[in-house]
Amino acid sequence: xxxxxxxxxxxxxxxxxxxxxxxxxGALSLLQDWLRNAGFECHRVDRGGVSNLFxxxxxxxxxxxxxxxxxxxxxxxxEPSDWTVDAFGGEIRDGWLWGRGATxxxxxxxxxxxxxxDFVRETPPDGAVILTITGDEEGDAVDGTLALLDWMDAKGExxxxxxxxxxxxxxxxxxxxxxxxxxxxxxNFSATGIQGHSAYPHLARNPVxxxxxxxxxxxxxCLDEGTSYFDPSxxxxxxxxxxxxxxxxxxxxxxxxxxxxxxDAHSGDSLRRWLQAEAESVSEATGVAxxxxxxxxxxxxxxxxxxxxxxxxxxxxxxxxxxxxxSTSGGTSxxxxxxxxxxxxxxxxxxxxxxxxxxxxxxxxITGLKAxxxxxxxxxxx
Numbered sequence: 001x002x003x004x005x006x007x008x009x010x011x012x013x014x015x016x017x018x019x020x021x022x023x024x025x026g027a028l029s030l031l032q033d034w035l036r037n038a039g040f041e042c043h044r045v046d047r048g049g050v051s052n053l054f055x056x057x058x059x060x061x062x063x064x065x066x067x068x069x070x071x072x073x074x075x076x077x078x079e080p081s082d083w084t085v086d087a088f089g090g091e092i093r094d095g096w097l098w099g100r101g102a103t104x105x106x107x108x109x110x111x112x113x114x115x116x117x118d119f120v121r122e123t124p125p126d127g128a129v130i131l132t133i134t135g136d137e138e139g140d141a142v143d144g145t146l147a148l149l150d151w152m153d154a155k156g157e158x159x160x161x162x163x164x165x166x167x168x169x170x171x172x173x174x175x176x177x178x179x180x181x182x183x184x185x186x187x188n189f190s191a192t193g194i195q196g197h198s199a200y201p202h203l204a205r206n207p208v209x210x211x212x213x214x215x216x217x218x219x220x221x222c223l224d225e226g227t228s229y230f231d232p233s234x235x236x237x238x239x240x241x242x243x244x245x246x247x248x249x250x251x252x253x254x255x256x257x258x259x260x261x262x263x264d265a266h267s268g269d270s271l272r273r274w275l276q277a278e279a280e281s282v283s284e285a286t287g288v289a290x291x292x293x294x295x296x297x298x299x300x301x302x303x304x305x306x307x308x309x310x311x312x313x314x315x316x317x318x319x320x321x322x323x324x325x326x327s328t329s330g331g332t333s334x335x336x337x338x339x340x341x342x343x344x345x346x347x348x349x350x351x352x353x354x355x356x357x358x359x360x361x362x363x364x365x366i367t368g369l370k371a372x373x374x375x376x377x378x379x380x381x382x
Contacts, residue, residue: 002121004114005034005113005117005118006114007113007114007370008092008363008366008367010113010114011097011106011107011366012099014030014031014072014106014109015090015099015101015102015106016089016090016099017072019072019135020073020077021073021075021136021137022051022073022136022139023135024051024072024135027106028044028051028052028053028072028133028135031053031055031072031133032044034113035113035116035131038116038120039121040056040057040117040120041056041057042054043055043151045148045151048142050135050139052132052134052135052136052144052145052147052148053132053133054131054151055132056129056130056131056157057116057120057128057129058120058125059128060155060156060157061156061158062127063127063160064126065128065129065159065160066127066130066160066163066376066380067129067132067159067161067163067338067342068112068113068129068131068162068165068373069131069132069162069163069165069338070108070131070133070165071105071109071133071134071136071137071334072106072109073135073138073144074100074104074106074138075100075104077100077357084358088100095362096360096361097360097361097366098358098359099360100359101359102353102359103167103349103352103353103354103360103361104167104351104354104355105165105166105349107348107361107366108166109165111165111366111369111373112131112370113131115370116373116377119374123378123381126381127381130157132145132148132152132159134147134148141334146337149337149338149340149341158341158342160342161342161344161380162338162341162343163344163345163346163347163373164333164334164335164344164346164347165346166333166335166348167348167350167354168327168330168347168348168349168351169348170350171350172350173320173322173372174320174324174368175322176324176326177309177312177313177327178326178327178328178330178333178345178346179302179303179304179309179326179328180229180230180264180300180301180303180328180335181300181301181328181330181333181335181336182233183261183263183266183267183268183297183298184259184262184297184331184332185260185272185296185297186258186259186295187257187259187260187272187292187293187295188255188257188293189211189214189215189256189257189290189291189292190254190291191208191210191214191255191256191283191288191290192252192253192288193206193210193253193289194250194252195250195252196249196250197248197249197250199248201250205286205288207242207253207254208250208251209286210282210283210286210288211256211290213285213286214256214282215237217278217282218258218275219235219258223235223262223265224266226263227263227265229263229302230263230264230302231328233260233261233263233265233266234261235259236258236259236260238257239255242254242255258275263328264300264301264302266300267299268294271294272294272296275294279292298332299336301336301339303344308344309326311376311380312324312345312372312376315376316347318375319371319375320372324347333346347372348369349361349366349369350365
């Protein structure tokens with residue numbers, strides 16, 4: 001029998017791949033080789049310049065198919081000189097594995113790939129195991145997991161349930177499971193008035209005043225008080241800008257951006273209509289034309305607590321003694337796409353250093369995460 005896969009070693013190898021979105025940099029090729037050697041049928045599902053990997057062990061279309069989803073792309077390192085280690089060195093020091101993507105989320109991918117390989121080699125199940133791994137989670141996410149799901153639909157591939165291995169734990173491994181995510185929306189406003197001298201404001205029409213009224217109305221509004229699974233929705237004004245260097249000139253235009261993270265009390269369309277109505281109201285009151293452009297990055301969703309979240313919680317409890325709490329906090333993830341395919345929850349490492357300089361992960365947590373994923377597979381197929 002083959003030796004068990006070391007998820008720490010695999011994580012280090014992945015970190016050494018400079019896979020800043022959308023570069024593949026060998027990360028998916030590395031995983032494909034390991035998975036093929038274990039008997040997985042692998043397909044590259046590349047689209048729009050983005051690399052993706054689909055891997056399945058077992059029969060296509062089996063009614064008991066456990067899926068894992070994750071990504072190997074990473075955000076840029078920033079200024080390399082700010083790091084105390086090589087950002088792509090995969091160095092292990094003082095019990096930590098250092099490098100960009102160590103936390104988010106090459107360790108999670110390595111842990112579930114290692115767990116899946118060991119599982120099918122040691123106890124081949126009556127069922128199938130699918131891994132979907134993208135190189136576009138940190139980017140626009142148009143040709144990543146969406147491309148994989150489109151390809152699966154065309155090929156008749158189906159996951160019964162899916163675990164996304166994003167970092168979810170807050171303080172210690174296993175303290176939090178994500179059973180849903182808030183929606184995310186960005187609105188860009190542009191106000192157009194009449195330029196003039198600041199000493200003669202009656203001869204101008206100030207778009208800054210109109211924009212200030214609008215953003216105050218938006219920021220002062222209570223979207224909701226929260227719902228059963230979600231904290232209250234939030235709206236943040238992220239920029240107000242005129243590009244005006246002169247203190248004695250009323251500018252002709254002003255721009256502003258707001259970002260909303262919303263609960264299941266709203267939809268992207270309902271919020272779009274509200275934003276447009278507010279802009280039209282201020283425009284009518286001030287005589288300043290205001291246009292808006294809204295992009296919805298993802299709708300809110302929740303996977304009701306039940307068989308899947310219970311399976312994850314039992315595996316966590318058995319391996320760590322932690323009683324995991326349910327959460328829907330944080331930003332968006334590819335779960336927002338997987339939810340339309342099958343029930344999905346997220347569980348992974350502590351994410352304290354993700355996207356930071358000197359990103360790093362406790363090597364013991366990587367090993368522990370693999371053990372939890374393996375226990376999940378053992379119980380699901382038992």
